[in-house]
Amino acid sequence: MVEAMAKAKLWTSPGGKTPDATLYSAILRDIGKGSDARLKKAAPGGFTKA
Incomplete structure (x- = not known):
């Protein structure tokens, strides 16, 4: 997930x-x-857009 988000330029690790x-x-x-959250928990260890 970290690699996919970095590749899509959505998030990068601060190092x-x-x-x-x-x-x-x-x-x-x-x-x-x-209510301001962009994500919600979908399952244990799983998330989805809010």
């Missing part, structure tokens, strides 16, 4: 050792925005 964990954290922060 950490665990870009997958950084992306997961960013997704969870977005979901925490409630």
Whole structure:
């Protein structure tokens, strides 16, 4: 997912050792925005557009 998002120029890792964990954290922060969230949890470990 990290590679696909970087290729599509949607998100890039800030250069950490665990870009997958950084992306997961960013997704969870977005979901925490409630009605302003761009994503929603679809299944364990799965997300979809809100």
